[in-house]
Amino acid sequence: MKAVVITTPGGPEVLKLQEVEDPVLKENEVLIKVEATALxxxxxxxxxxxxxxxxGESDFPGLECSGVVQKVGNNVSRWKVGDQVCALLSGGGYAEKVAVPAGQVLPVPxxxxxxxxxxxxxxxxxxxxxxxxxxxxSxxxxxxxxxxxxxxGTFAIQMAKYLGIKVFVTAGSEEKLNACKELGADxxxxxxxxxFVARVKEETGGKGVDxxxxxxxxxxxxKNLESLAIDGRLFIIGFMGGVKTEANISLLLAKRLTVQGAGxxxxxLEKKAEIVSEVEKNVWPAIAQGKVKPVVYKYLPLSEAGEGHKLMETSAHIGKILLLA
Known part of the structure; x- marks a missing residue:
């Protein structure tokens, strides 16, 4: 099969589409012929x-994909050859085929x-x-x-609005803010x-967000600590603004705040399967009702993965960039 290989650590130009060995299928896995993967x-x-x-995971990039089941391991009962699926991956999505634990596979919504x-x-x-x-x-x-x-962000806005939550967003341009508002941001x-701290306080009557x-x-x-309400929760999932800071943590006590982070x-595998199951139960119905829609900025062929990375690093996009296998 063909896959996008990171030839050496570096800029987008190090991504090359090359012939590689097919994935080896384990007993609890499903082999997917990839239709698309997302950056x-x-x-x-x-x-x-x-x-x-x-x-032990694939060295090729790609943390999600969609495609058609080509083969199933001996211990897999839910999926069969020909099923149209999408999947959460630990790697390997930038390829024509990928092997995925069955618990991380979802039906196409x-x-x-x-x-x-x-x-x-x-x-x-x-x-x-x-x-x-x-x-x-809640x-x-x-x-x-x-x-x-x-x-x-574009997914979180839609999901939160579906569940009756007031949504605040930050973005770096009026075009991006307008796109967020069209998706339901308040x-x-x-x-x-x-x-953003002053604006959050103004919009919440001084309370802050939950x-x-x-x-x-x-x-x-x-600033996040200052923007949270009593019993507020901060969840950190990235470090685009750096990993070090100095903070006045007295607010943690004064407001009973919770700070968490996770990748x-x-x-x-067990935790991922549990999360995937919860997503199918809670998110897939919202998609089926048209309340949560895919927001795709651009489609590129797998061979142009480097162009996709260049685009992502400009932060000019709104929503997802997809690579088509």
């Missing part, structure tokens, strides 16, 4: 040598094309496991998403021209 920030970090795959289904597994599993399963964001609460126009804050989903990290840590890729 994630983690892929750009892996390309730079900063985020290696877990031991009703009403969604096979290729667009690749835009859902990673964002749905990330947002559902962090914001809903762990931080317990109907009637308020929610701030940093980077509202990202793949994670309050858009341009972080380049506004202080949950924040943050991919910025260090540079936003103190999806290194979780156990």
């Amino acid at each position: 994630n920030r983690a892929d750009t970090l892996q390309r730079q040598g900063k985020y290696p795959p877990p031991k 009703s009403g969604i094309s096979l290729k667009d289904a690749a835009s859902f597994p990673e964002v749905a599993c990330t947002v559902w496991s962090t914001v809903f399963m762990t931080s317990k964001l 109907p009637g609460e308020t929610f701030l998403i940093h980077g509202g126009s990202s793949g994670i 309050v858009g804050i341009n972080y380049k021209t506004e202080d 949950v924040i989903l943050d991919n910025i990290g260090g540079s936003y840590f103190q 999806l890729r290194t979780r156990s």
